[in-house]
Amino acid sequence: MSEQNRRITISGKTYDEERALYNLKHADLSNCTFAGPADGESALKESRDVNLENCSFSLRYPLWHTNRFTMKKVKMDELTRAAIWYAKKGEIEDCDLCGVKAVRECKDITIRDSRIVSTEFGWKSSGISLDGVKITSEYIFLDSRNISLSNVEMKGKYSFQYVQNMTIDDSFLDTKDAFWHSKNVTVRNSTVKGEYLAWFSESLTLINCKIIGTQPFCYCKNLKLVNCTMDEADFAFEYSDVDADVSGHIVSIKNPLSGTIVCDSVGEIIKEKAVRKCTGKVTVR
Secondary structure (H helix, E strand, O other), X not given: OOOXXXXXXXXOOEEOOXXXXXXXXXXXXXXXXXXXXXXXXXXOOOOEEEEEEOOEEOOOOOEEOOEEEEEEOOEEOOOOOOOEEOOEEEEEEXXXXXXXXXXXXXXXXXXXXXXXXXXXXXXXXXXXXXXXXXXXEOOEOOOOEEEEEEOOEEEEOOXXXXXXXXXXXXXXXXXXXXXXXXXXXXXXXXXXXXXXXXXXXEEEEEEOOEEEOOOOOOOOEOEEEEEEEXXXXXXXXXXXXEEEEEOOEEEEEEOEOEEEEEEOEEEEEEOOOOOOOOOOEEEEX
């Protein structure tokens, strides 16, 4: 029998000591609790091929350097700080991740139908997918690559800064100055609510989206809006290279650098005090 076929089953146990199951391999854990007076950290550090179901965590750094893991119906409370770092090839379903910095420098992690409350979630990661997730995170996915969001309800502030190669579909984003310095991002069929959206972004495309908030899309390169609406959008598109088709009204447009903006109506087109040569055109249907 191969080593991988000799699986370990652990059920109904409680662990609180330091590195309680360090380098655990080929194991299925169910109904286990990681908490207690010893307050030990790094319970499953360097584990390989482990499955967790109906487990609860209240200790720091449980899944660092873990490779190939699943989590189902797992609860990590606010004391489970920095829960999943440097991990690879994980699947997380119907879980609660409530500690700060829950995912960092990870690769190929899928999260489905889960609830996340975690400041600084997903930093410097690659290949992260969220589907059917509700998430609150002040800084989400800083400097990450190859990210996919679908059916996500998000509340944050400084979201997706320096992110590259990301798609967002059918989601609601309540944020602040999202997408700053992002590259190659496509957002479809979503609501994006924020302030100062997407400044300094490059190759950002929004399709069939509702955009809400003041001073969006300034200093952008290769910005595209397809069949979008813009509510409360004043001083929009300053010094941006833009190709925009907007349904409805825009409060004001200021000094677009280049390209064309088509809309149904605009309150004010501001062309003054430009420090760059601005050739952008605004066309009202």
